[in-house]
Amino acid sequence: MAPRPFVCFGRRRGRDTSASKPPDANATADQTQEEQRRMGPVLVELFSSQGCGTSPEAEGVVSRLGRGDFEGDLPPMAVLAFHVEYWDYRGWRDPFGSSIWTVRQKAYVDVLHLDTLYTPQVVVNGRAQCVGTDPDAVFAAVRSAPRFTSPAMQVWLLALSASLLGPWFLSWMRASLS
DSSP: OOSSSOOOSSTTOOOOOOTOOOHHHHHHHHHHHHHHHHBEEEEEEEEEEESSTTTTHHHHHHHHHHHHOOOOOOEEEEEEEEEEEETGGGGGOTTTHHHHHHHHHHHHHTTTTTOOOOOSSEEEEEEEEEEOOHHHHHHHHHHHHOOOBBBEEEEEEEEEEETEEEEEEEEOOOOOOO
């Protein structure tokens, strides 16, 4: 029987947990799977516009990606779509477009040393980018994206007055200094 990546409430039956045995390849694979499970999701950002003729196709690719419609070894993802407004001059004003998202995309253009803004653009973990209509390029960027330990967070809403709630955040990160 193949080892399960997760065992709840105790040891698996039939497994010898003696400390005198040397670690084997399965133990290393289990540790790698466990480390991967603890890592945070990959952030996938789509910059799109209703004024762009190819953005609907990219939105379909990213939407299917977010739903998990593709088979394969893709890691967990957080998928976001940002509608930019620089295509509004063509006669159709994107009701979801915002200059805030355009500024965000311009920051990626600077950080990733690109020549220009374009849609549909997919940015993965803020470190790689590709054209959103190319599913193979999107998958490759997601698969090769570095994963980071996800922060743990607790949020409480406190009643500051009869009509005012205030958030209280407690956050911490697991990190290795090796």
